[in-house]
Amino acid sequence: MSSEIFDLPRPAIARERAEKLADEVFGVVGEAKELGSQQDRNFLVTASAGGSRFLLKVSNPVFTVEELDAQNRAMELLARSGLTVPAPTAASDGSTIATVDIDGRPHHVRLLSFVDGTPMIDFEHLAAGPVADLGRLAGAVSVALAAFVHPGLERELQWDLRRGEEVVASLLHHVPDEGRRELLADALETVSASLAPLTGLLPIQALHADLTDDNVVCTTDPAGRPAVAGIIDFGDTSYGWRVAELAVACTAVLHHDPVRPLAALPLIEAFDAVAPLTDAEIDALWPLIVLRGATLVVSGEHQVAIDPGNDYADTAREREWIIFETAARFDAATATDAIRRRLGRERPRPHFEPDHLLLPSLASAPLALVDLGYSSRTLRDGSWLEDPLGEEERILRETATGSGCAATRFGEARLTRAPARSATEPVNVALAVDVRLGARATDAIAPFAGELRELDDSLALVGEGWTLVIAGLASPRLGPVGAGETIGRAENALTLWLVATSAEAPLGSVPPRFVPGSEFFAWSGRFDDPGTVLGLRTRPDVPDSAGVLARRERSYDPLQGHYYVAPPQIERGWREHLIDTDGRHYLDMVNNVSVLGHGHPRIAAAAADQWRMLNTNSRFHYDAVARLSERLLATVPGSFDTVLLVNSGTEAVDLALRLTKAFSGRDDVLCVGESYHGWSLGADAVSTSVSDNPRAAETRPSWVHVTDTLNAYRGRHRGPDAGAAYAADTIAQIERLAAEGRPVGTFIAEPRNGNAGAIEVPQGYLAAVYDAIRAGGGVCIADEVQVGYGRQGDVFWGYQQHPGVVPDVITMAKAMGNGHPLGAVITRREIANALSSQGTFFSSAGGSTLSSRIGVTVLEIMADEGLQANALDVGTYLQLGIEQLGERHPMIGAVHGRGLYLGVELVRDRATLEPACEETAAICDRLRELGVIVQPTGDRQNVLKVKPPLCFTTESADFFIACLDDVLTRGW
Numbered sequence: 001m002s003s004e005i006f007d008l009p010r011p012a013i014a015r016e017r018a019e020k021l022a023d024e025v026f027g028v029v030g031e032a033k034e035l036g037s038q039q040d041r042n043f044l045v046t047a048s049a050g051g052s053r054f055l056l057k058v059s060n061p062v063f064t065v066e067e068l069d070a071q072n073r074a075m076e077l078l079a080r081s082g083l084t085v086p087a088p089t090a091a092s093d094g095s096t097i098a099t100v101d102i103d104g105r106p107h108h109v110r111l112l113s114f115v116d117g118t119p120m121i122d123f124e125h126l127a128a129g130p131v132a133d134l135g136r137l138a139g140a141v142s143v144a145l146a147a148f149v150h151p152g153l154e155r156e157l158q159w160d161l162r163r164g165e166e167v168v169a170s171l172l173h174h175v176p177d178e179g180r181r182e183l184l185a186d187a188l189e190t191v192s193a194s195l196a197p198l199t200g201l202l203p204i205q206a207l208h209a210d211l212t213d214d215n216v217v218c219t220t221d222p223a224g225r226p227a228v229a230g231i232i233d234f235g236d237t238s239y240g241w242r243v244a245e246l247a248v249a250c251t252a253v254l255h256h257d258p259v260r261p262l263a264a265l266p267l268i269e270a271f272d273a274v275a276p277l278t279d280a281e282i283d284a285l286w287p288l289i290v291l292r293g294a295t296l297v298v299s300g301e302h303q304v305a306i307d308p309g310n311d312y313a314d315t316a317r318e319r320e321w322i323i324f325e326t327a328a329r330f331d332a333a334t335a336t337d338a339i340r341r342r343l344g345r346e347r348p349r350p351h352f353e354p355d356h357l358l359l360p361s362l363a364s365a366p367l368a369l370v371d372l373g374y375s376s377r378t379l380r381d382g383s384w385l386e387d388p389l390g391e392e393e394r395i396l397r398e399t400a401t402g403s404g405c406a407a408t409r410f411g412e413a414r415l416t417r418a419p420a421r422s423a424t425e426p427v428n429v430a431l432a433v434d435v436r437l438g439a440r441a442t443d444a445i446a447p448f449a450g451e452l453r454e455l456d457d458s459l460a461l462v463g464e465g466w467t468l469v470i471a472g473l474a475s476p477r478l479g480p481v482g483a484g485e486t487i488g489r490a491e492n493a494l495t496l497w498l499v500a501t502s503a504e505a506p507l508g509s510v511p512p513r514f515v516p517g518s519e520f521f522a523w524s525g526r527f528d529d530p531g532t533v534l535g536l537r538t539r540p541d542v543p544d545s546a547g548v549l550a551r552r553e554r555s556y557d558p559l560q561g562h563y564y565v566a567p568p569q570i571e572r573g574w575r576e577h578l579i580d581t582d583g584r585h586y587l588d589m590v591n592n593v594s595v596l597g598h599g600h601p602r603i604a605a606a607a608a609d610q611w612r613m614l615n616t617n618s619r620f621h622y623d624a625v626a627r628l629s630e631r632l633l634a635t636v637p638g639s640f641d642t643v644l645l646v647n648s649g650t651e652a653v654d655l656a657l658r659l660t661k662a663f664s665g666r667d668d669v670l671c672v673g674e675s676y677h678g679w680s681l682g683a684d685a686v687s688t689s690v691s692d693n694p695r696a697a698e699t700r701p702s703w704v705h706v707t708d709t710l711n712a713y714r715g716r717h718r719g720p721d722a723g724a725a726y727a728a729d730t731i732a733q734i735e736r737l738a739a740e741g742r743p744v745g746t747f748i749a750e751p752r753n754g755n756a757g758a759i760e761v762p763q764g765y766l767a768a769v770y771d772a773i774r775a776g777g778g779v780c781i782a783d784e785v786q787v788g789y790g791r792q793g794d795v796f797w798g799y800q801q802h803p804g805v806v807p808d809v810i811t812m813a814k815a816m817g818n819g820h821p822l823g824a825v826i827t828r829r830e831i832a833n834a835l836s837s838q839g840t841f842f843s844s845a846g847g848s849t850l851s852s853r854i855g856v857t858v859l860e861i862m863a864d865e866g867l868q869a870n871a872l873d874v875g876t877y878l879q880l881g882i883e884q885l886g887e888r889h890p891m892i893g894a895v896h897g898r899g900l901y902l903g904v905e906l907v908r909d910r911a912t913l914e915p916a917c918e919e920t921a922a923i924c925d926r927l928r929e930l931g932v933i934v935q936p937t938g939d940r941q942n943v944l945k946v947k948p949p950l951c952f953t954t955e956s957a958d959f960f961i962a963c964l965d966d967v968l969t970r971g972w
């Protein structure tokens with residue numbers, strides 16, 4: 001192989017000379033700035049007149065005019081098919097390629113239009129959408145160049161994967177690290193073996209050949225995600241294997257998310273949709289990705305060796321290693337299975353049936369399967385987080401002792417292998433089955449004929465089409481064995497894998513015991529349930545989440561929407577963690593209802609106990625209703641003496657409105673802008689938030705009057721005097737209404753606007769407005785459904801944050817029952833009595849024995865566990881942490897709220913406060929991928945609502961802050 005294709009230092013030409021060339025050859029006067037390149041010398045030239053931007057490209061002298069002409073033609077072809085690419089500028093003599101002398105050697109120079117945008121590589125995180133866009137783009141390029149022929153495409157390039165094996169072999173010695181060299185050599189061997197039968201079958205055509213994240217430029221979509229805009233750098237344009245275009249693009253994705261090698265699947269799928277792949281191309285793809293990675297590594301090392309000042313090549317080195325390693329370490333046969341499945345082209349797998357059972361002596365004893373997944377009742381009260389492996393062993397042993405033998409389940413997503421607060425998907429889905437024997441050791445029998453070999457620290461029975469891997473087998477009899485012959489002793493514990501193998505796809509090492517849930521579909525192409533050699537199917541029924549969602553959509557009114565387009569199926573919870581059917585733990589930042597946290601054993605025990613004792617309604621005489629009412633009154637000043645119990649916040653608000661209307665004798669109600677109070681006719685009438693009810697204004701009854709939105713951050717009045725200014729406006733409104741003969745009987749407001757994003761009601765406002773309302777003969781309702789009950793830390797009720805303010809009526813729900821339907825109206829007897837003029841009040845389940853018992857228990861647990869104090873401590877810590885993030889991320893405009901009731905407001909510009917609406921939705925989606933459930937709120941949907949269970953810990957606060965930091969730093 002000629003050394004010319006390797007030794008390509010960049011032409012030596014300085015900035016001043018570049019400016020001169022642009023002027024003298026192409027007639028563009030401007031300023032030049034050098035840009036990176038591995039082998040050419042590139043300058044960005046900005047024209048002094050008009051500011052147009054160009055790329056002055058001085059090609060390495062080894063490249064011929066013919067090659068450069070082929071590149072120019074390829075650009076024209078792609079432009080004609082609608083893609084954005086550089087356009088060559090004609091020199092004064094009309095040609096698009098000029099030749100100049102540099103250091104006594106002719107060099108070819110072109111001036112190309114500059115394609116604006118940010119290289120995709122600058123977006124650290126690539127969501128599946130942009131990854132697929134890259135695949136579509138590569139497919140479109142492939143289709144557009146399919147019929148392109150040109151003598152300048154016949155090139156001898158180190159990037160041509162047809163010669164990739166040769167390139168890697170000859171440059172390998174430049175890799176200084178011995179371990180890396182070995183890994184490269186091993187990978188090369190595997191790749192060569194895989195490609196050998198395929199190379200003759202791979203179609204050849206013209207390629208861009210370097211469609212990487214360096215050479216694809218992007219703009220951003222409205223949500224701030226990269227949007228593919230154009231292609232640059234046609235320096236490697238040549239003939240090659242058509243599938244190489246795709247392999248190259250795939251490698252570009254691997255360093256963005258190195259822990260997820262299959263992140264390239266959306267790219268492959270999108271390419272295939274535009275430019276369908278042949279069978280041989282599919283089989284060659286993963287080996288070619290590995291080969292491209294290896295080529296990048298060796299070539300990068302070599303380039304640094306021959307051109308030590310080339311920073312571009314130098315900084316790329318670590319990234320290139322990650323690309324190679326990510327691809328090479330992933331099982332190639334599994335990767336190909338994954339690609340085939342994703343494209344709907346999987347090959348049928350042979351069916352496995354054992355000739356004999358592995359442990360026949362156990363056939364008569366019941367072999368018990370243990371449940372270590374989300375549905376396990378044996379794993380309780382978060383035990384899987386405290387001592388996960390100890391719990392697994394305990395459950396297996398206890399089951400084995402009771403039943404003689406116990407086994408885990410193939411394909412089960414184990415809770416015990418899924419940590420809380422993990423930004424990456426757990427590696428928790430079992431490829432192997434663990435077996436525990438009770439007291440008896442027993443002979444192990446070959447389930448099929450084969451050869452028993454050592455494989456790492458385990459044994460492999462390699463048969464025709466299948467290999468059974470066994471860890472833990474004593475006294476093995478190595479060598480050929482017939483079906484039914486003894487292969488060793490099972491004494492205590494075994495781990496089994498069952499893998500489809502062949503001469504082309506043998507098993508080189510012991511497979512992983514666990515893989516991530518998102519990869520299981522790929523692994524299950526080769527791996528089958530090893531339980532079959534024990535005579536049973538162990539694979540659990542994996543929930544069909546998409547199917548359940550479809551059933552929900554059909555039978556449950558979609559008006560009752562759900563979070564996320566493709567939501568995780570959440571079936572379990574523990575403290576501030578929500579857990580899906582894959583065992584993934586999400587930090588729950590939104591469940592203010594579950595004050596105590598999920599799965600609280602004490603509340604569960606109280607509920608179960610009460611169900612056994614009695615559950616009836618409050619027309620009967622029992623202790624719990626008196627206890628709950630007394631406990632509630634103990635939290636408020638002496639002016640309150642009466643409690644009414646209902647089932648929800650809506651009911652509490654509706655009832656409160658009936659009380660105050662009856663008491664004041666007036667129909668007119670004043671409520672606050674951008675607020676929410678419930679869904680019933682009455683509660684909805686006073687709800688003004690357009691995000692909850694876009695038609696709120698049009699459907700508002702005439703008895704409802706609305707104040708301005710109270711927001712000292714972005715509202716009409718801002719800063720420290722906002723409270724007085726808003727109060728003056730509202731008082732004027734109250735007076736106007738009175739003058740119009742519609743005096744206000746009720747004023748309803750939250751003491752902090754929860755729905756708008758934990759926005760503070762400006763200080764001084766409530767005191768002044770309450771006075772004005774009362775002076776006019778009205779009464780005041782504080783809706784504490786969202787912000788009360790200790791969540792804000794410094795106070796139990798939200799109104800207590802406003803000195804001198806005491807409402808006439810308090811509405812409460814949500815936290816009161818920790819999710820059990822329970823609400824309350826707390827008021828004075830005289831106000832409650834007014835309702836008697838309109839009949840009796842009874843709500844069948846409100847204040848039931850069970851609800852009251854739960855209400856009391858919630859208050860007891862809150863006190864025993866110091867949850868209000870925790871809200872203050874951890875909430876302050878969390879708020880401070882997010883505010884500190886704001887010092888680095890200008891998008892964080894404000895952190896509203898107090899304690900564990902916060903709102904993180906995201907803005908595009910801190911001066912204009914332009915809300916970052918689309919970004920907020922996209923950020924929530926990305927946070928979910930990182931293991932955090934958080935949602936937007938407010939009329940602009942640009943505030944993250946942060947209101948986790950009150951048992952929230954500083955570790956969880958740290959995790960949330962780290963994830964938010966990650967998203968704002970790396971993108972979403």
Ligand code: PMP
Pocket residue numbers: 647648649650651653676677678679750754755783784785786813814
């Ligand atoms: N008031 C406020 C302030 C609320 O936030 C809500 C619910 N988000 C309600 C009342 C209604 O409560 P529920 O959903 O229990 O009916």
